[in-house]
Amino acid sequence: xATLPVFNKRILDRSAVLxxxxxxxxxxxQCSGGGGSAIFVIEPLPYSQDALAPTISAxxxxxxxxxxxxxxxxxxxxxxxxxxxxxxxxxxxxAKTAGEASKAxxxxxxxxxxxxxxxxxxxxxxxxxxxxxxxxxxxxxTFGSFVEFKALFTTAAKDQFGSGWVWLVLDxxxxxxxxxxxxxxxxxxxxxxxxxxDVWEHAYYxxxxxxRVDFVQSVLDNLANWDFVAAQLEKAQPxxx
Ligand code: MN
Numbered sequence: 001x002a003t004l005p006v007f008n009k010r011i012l013d014r015s016a017v018l019x020x021x022x023x024x025x026x027x028x029x030q031c032s033g034g035g036g037s038a039i040f041v042i043e044p045l046p047y048s049q050d051a052l053a054p055t056i057s058a059x060x061x062x063x064x065x066x067x068x069x070x071x072x073x074x075x076x077x078x079x080x081x082x083x084x085x086x087x088x089x090x091x092x093x094x095a096k097t098a099g100e101a102s103k104a105x106x107x108x109x110x111x112x113x114x115x116x117x118x119x120x121x122x123x124x125x126x127x128x129x130x131x132x133x134x135x136x137x138x139x140x141x142t143f144g145s146f147v148e149f150k151a152l153f154t155t156a157a158k159d160q161f162g163s164g165w166v167w168l169v170l171d172x173x174x175x176x177x178x179x180x181x182x183x184x185x186x187x188x189x190x191x192x193x194x195x196x197x198d199v200w201e202h203a204y205y206x207x208x209x210x211x212r213v214d215f216v217q218s219v220l221d222n223l224a225n226w227d228f229v230a231a232q233l234e235k236a237q238p239x240x241x
Contacts, residue, residue: 039088040076040110042069043117051125055218060206068202069116076109090114091187098188108183115165115185119198124225131226135233142175150220152177157199157216166216168195168229170236192236195229 045065050058076093083106085092093110097103130136130146143149149168157166160179167178170192178186186193197203197216204215 037088038077039080039085039093040073040090040113042073043120045120047123047125052123052223054207055215055222056123056204057207060204063206064116064198064202065120068200069113069120072109072112072116076106076113079106079109090117094185094187107188111183111185111188114187115183115196116198118193119165119196121228122195122197122225123219123223124228125223127225128220128222129224129226131230133230134237135226135230138175138233143177149177150217153197153220154213154216157197158213160199163200166197166199167191167193169193170233173237192232194232194236195224 045061049061049065052061056064076090080093083093085096090110090113093106094114097107097110100107131139136146139146139149143152153166153168156177156179160166160181162181164179164181164184167180167186169176169178169186171178175194176191178191180186197219199212199216204212208215
């Protein structure tokens with residue numbers, strides 16, 4: 001068998017190094033996001049992880065934000081890498097994959113990323129109490145009173161079988177309480193989300209074990225950020241001039 005002359009072998013070694021370098025550069029470009037190509041970002045919490053205690057402990061918040069939420073965001077980015085979406089937003093991914101059986105993994109992670117970012121914004125330390133203004137008027141007109149709304153919301157939470165979410169939404173301009181299973185989101189059904197509580201067990205089990213209604217009741221009474229909810233309502237139904 002003929003052996004390669006020494007100078008040829010050097011050229012081959014050099015080419016191999018160049019090829020490896022090229023692949024490394026490509027890999028690094030992909031990892032660094034190639035100029036911000038990731039669709040999903042981990043949105044910062046608007047309060048510290050221990051600020052919602054005792055309704056939601058720092059322990060629960062830590063697992064929920066750092067593990068569950070961050071995990072959905074990372075997985076959603078990994079699954080959508082290289083896919084094309086108009087606008088490259090979470091909403092666009094949700095709209096394009098909703099109801100597509102072959103895209104269920106993408107939808108589930110994208111919707112969970114969106115649902116969690118929204119949920120965390122629905123809460124604030126020293127929240128709760130009763131809403132005011134248009135939101136309060138619409139709640140009274142739709143549900144009879146704020147107390148009746150809260151009863152309906154907690155009952156919906158109790159009756160949601162397995163993992164899911166309870167929502168206050170706008171349905172063709174009218175308020176409604178709806179639930180969604182697993183990762184599903186009102187966004188995928190033409191509804192406008194105004195407020196939500198996560199009723200997956202990871203949201204409350206460390207603090208409440210199986211007492212889901214106690215968790216939801218305490219969120220409504222102590223953490224609900226009605227200013228955020230009112231702002232969502234105003235965005236959806238700008239006051240008439
Ligand atoms: Mn969750």
